[in-house]
Amino acid sequence: MTRSVWKGPFFERYLLKKADAVRASGRSDVIKIWTRRSTILPQFVGLTFGVHNGRKFIPVSVNENMVGHKFGEFAPTRTYYGHGADKKAKR
Numbered sequence: 001m002t003r004s005v006w007k008g009p010f011f012e013r014y015l016l017k018k019a020d021a022v023r024a025s026g027r028s029d030v031i032k033i034w035t036r037r038s039t040i041l042p043q044f045v046g047l048t049f050g051v052h053n054g055r056k057f058i059p060v061s062v063n064e065n066m067v068g069h070k071f072g073e074f075a076p077t078r079t080y081y082g083h084g085a086d087k088k089a090k091r
Contacts (some may be wrong), residue, residue, distance in 0.1 A: 001054045009039035009041065009056055009068070010037065010038065010039055011038040011039050011041060011059050012027065012033075014037045015031075015033065015035070015038055015041075015044070016041075016043065018031050018033075019031065019043055019044055019047055020043075020064065022047060023047075028048065028049050029048075030048045030049070030050045030057070030059055031047060031048070031050065032049075032050040032052070032057055033050065033052065033071065035049060035071065036051060036052070036070065036071050036072030036075065037070060037071075037072060038070065038071055039065065039068065039069070039070060040062055040066045040067055040068065040069055040070070040071060042064075042065075042067050043068065044062045045062050045063060045064050045066075046062065046063075047061075047062055048061045048062070049062065051071045051072065051074065051075035052075070053075045053076065053077045054077050058074070058075035058076075060074045060075060
């Protein structure tokens with residue numbers, strides 16, 4: 001179920017402050033964040049965020065196609081190694 005339109009998108013307020021600080025400095029620093037539940041806003045386009053996946057920070061470069069999605073969608077927490085080998089012996 002999605003968030004109601006009249007409430008607007010959820011995001012942590014400190015993300016806007018960090019994004020503005022990086023834009024004002026003119027450098028292309030990676031902004032480390034722990035909030036995976038925040039929505040990507042248009043103000044974040046062109047910045048790189050280090051999204052924590054529980055073990056390390058995954059660099060996520062935000063582009064215009066990501067607006068409206070959550071940060072956690074781009075930093076997987078589990079590693080998929082594939083299904084087990086075929087148990088049937090080849091005859």
